[in-house]
Amino acid sequence: MGSNMAEAHPVGFQWVMEAKARGAKVFHIDPRFTRTSAHADQHVTIRAGTDIAFLGGVINHILTHDLDFREYVTAYTNAPYLLSERYQDTEDLDGLFSGYDPYTAAYDASSWSYASVPMEEQPGRLLKEVSAPYQHGAGGPFIEGAAGGIESDPTLEHPRCVFQVLKRHFSRYTPEMVERICGVPQELFQEVCRAWTENSGRERTTALVYSVGWTQHSVGAQFIRAGSIVQLLLGNIGRPGGGIFALRGHASIQGSTDVPTLFNLLPGYLPMPDVTHEDLTTYLDGVRGRGQKGFWGAADAYMVSLLKEYWGDAATAENDYCFDYLPRINGDHGTYRTVMDMVDGGKVFGYFLLGQNPAVGSAHGRLQRLGMANLDWLVVRDLAMIESATFWKDAPEIETGEIVTERCRTEVFFFPAASHVEKAGTFTQTQRMLQWRDKAVEPSGDQRSELWFFHQLGVRLKERLAGSADERDRPLLDLAWDYETEGDEPSPSDVLRHINGIDLRTGRTVDGYLDLKADGSTVCGCWIYSGVYANETNQSRRRTSRFETGPYDAEWGWTWPLNRRVLYNRASADPQGRPWSERKKLVWWDAEAGEWTGRDTPDFEKHKPPDYKAPAGASGIEALDGDDAFIMMRDGKGWLFAPAGLADGPLPTHYEPHESPMRNLLYGQQGNPVRKVYGRPDNPSNPAPPEAHSEVFPYVFTAARLTEHHTAGAMSRQLPYLAELQPELFVEVSPELAAERGLRHLDWAHVVTSRTAVDARVVVTDRMAPLRVDGRVVHQVWMPYHWGPTGLTKGDVVNDLIGVVADPNVFIQESKVLTCDVRPGRRPRGPALLEYVADYRRRAGITTETGTRIATAGGHIERAHIEPDRPEEPS
């Protein structure tokens, strides 16, 4: 679901075909019939943005027919735990959970807690901006005192236990409702339910694959939660052949999340400190929590080792290992917020673009370009010239007069980058495997690696500040920046060694994160990567042929953590430590040897027996019982219900997309009540019910990739082979829609939203089937998005159609579903385009308030909500 794997991850898709050849059934649930659907046993056409309604239907099917894997659910999930009496469900509040504050459009999540571990009440704004889930890294939020035992009902019958709450929450997600909301016929929906449940349990497992078709939504995090709930109920997590696969889109996008270039994270999913963290102890208490179970209990060792890597000898126990040197976050500092600050002026002065082309690749390209045109300076580093470096002379806004070259003040530096064969280093691919690349040739001319560039920049900055007495310069002056060198750049293997971790007493690399210490005797740049340089050997460089090893013992690259393939694989054995079945054995307890063993590296303490009961008062790793399979979670369990940590509710709930042609059929609450909306004149929204005039933009729009191009096109539109394979931007429409709008195959058409209009060639195809949704026909329109004004193949920027509305948990934009109009012929050009789109806005009655009245349950419809620039103080 939410993935066109055959198109976007073609070589990975061979394994789906391999599984199919061995008898696996493949279902593809997607708005469009794609290359993936063509190879699936069954394609299910779904209305874009309604996946939670569909998955909620599956959950309801499982629970009403008692099809869950009960032993697994009772032992490994939080199904038996009792919830607070203060908790109220969306069933009680017309689509809202308890704790909603319509004034801040945020929740106080304290009533979502377990009954025996109450949380402090928190004003909603504080939750949304300051202690929001993005600050918890992968550890999730803490739940006070989880290690002390949580009140539970192992029979799963107590009305306040998670299992019963779940049942009630999804009770109206019936096959009829799925049909009315998603446009999926009931029989087809039930076929999916049957196949999924029949293929799960002791003997069988089912895998779930998603991509950005799930993440780029205003409820994206909850799409994934819904998938996790199904997989947990069916016992498909931590077991071979099961799991949830997030297919990622770039060579090292997984790596750039693990070793993050993200504002809210430090390496290894340690949170970036915020204003509430006065010192290292308060910070660590926030990460470990008091009385929490699990491996975040050792966060002090991970963090101190990181600080030691950053600041070397300057970091000592006396000065909190320079914890104070870290800048503090206090809200959303994500890329879209930053770009709006650029447009507004006076806040952001300089911008680096490193192998990224937001003028084409980010949502709302116009906003991106106007932001870049309003800077002091911009540095672009890329292989080839890209639209983000040339906006001052060829942006679409030049044609409309919104950017005038001679009046555009931004100073632009373009630095040619070294390519993947001109530098050595690791990429982390989508299954967490680090693979090393050797340098094949030297780059030429001024081409340099990022390693060279940033190392040089650091050296020059240090020189300029040398001798500074200003306290704010200490972090830079004390920064450990003396990696071994190869030629004139740092040695990538030495950087990887430091990421792996080094024992300062011996000077040798550590073997894994279990060796890290909180006393300053180890350095480690990213604890989850610890082990990649075990034994002073670059494990990521291993290339033993697949003909010589099997799938689990493969000596090819290195997979974090500790070369483990299946996370939480303790759950592949029953609570007593025996494999659930011979067919599906992976990791088990060997009583004689007194250790966990099996095909994969066990994701559990090696010598902790399955019947182990942690002593009272224990915390962290020690507090994990022998059957707490989910060792990173605060209570050791897989979360069906998330008692904390999500901004928009403890359970996934079907909300309509921000721009939708439909009213929510399940609740008065139309869209995600906590989504981030920005009512700005330069970021208008198309109206959605209950607002009037949604018929001006009657069609559902979605966009995605082609095999032959790569994201914003900088690496593909310039290559003759690829440009020839996919030579032109197109829009796919159904024959019915073509008839309705007078569109002819291969003629021009243009797609319009309240942001702009873009041209494309028409492809009339029954791959885009009209849907019958709640008694009416809904048409969907699809476009690939790789084009821009330069390259061997040129086209309009599809991302210009999209406005900025974001998921409140992770601040990712809703770019996989919006509404639009489609018209035959080409769009107007120049200033006439602005007038054309303004006319659409007038007809749709669009103002800056459109789309910002986000609370629509319980009579709150009147109030508009707009994300503030800065978090307000809690009232």
Added chain:
Amino acid sequence: MGVKRWLDAWPVFRQLTGTDPLGRGKAAQSARSAGLGSRTESADRVAGSVCPYCAVGCAQRVFVKDEKVVQIEGDPASPISRGRLCPKGSASKQLVTGPQREQRVLYRPPYGTAWQELDLDTAMDMVADRVLDARRKGWQDTDEDGKVLRRTMGLASLGGATLDNEENYLIKKLFTALGALQIENQARI
């Protein structure tokens, strides 16, 4: 030219007398193509690499001759890709050797209408100066309540998903030491 060699140059003769009676292989080969060898065979060395496009992580073999990349192929030994590359991975030789690759630093001054060339070292110095300036202009010591922020909102960065882990590591480390927070990449898009 001897009669034998003269006859052998005649494809019909080769077809009738050789091992290729259908004339689809050796019999039809010209002298020029018979003399051709594959670039992979004549390469000086092969570097183990990984496709730079999507996150499947297909393994590549990069063939180098005279310090130039002459061919990039899938690596059959890889347990992930088993030697396969999709159209993008297969086009990656064009990606690294094509004329679209920029070679020189380019500079567009404020209000400028065209690119100018700039020496790399000068450009690095100019960027270093500008980083310090933007950092200073956007510096925040504390918030309204006097809580420590110790940061600058004056500069931002976007990118990393196409870069190496080692590079992302240094980028985050340097920006963090500068107090710059708005360091983002494709993972949020």
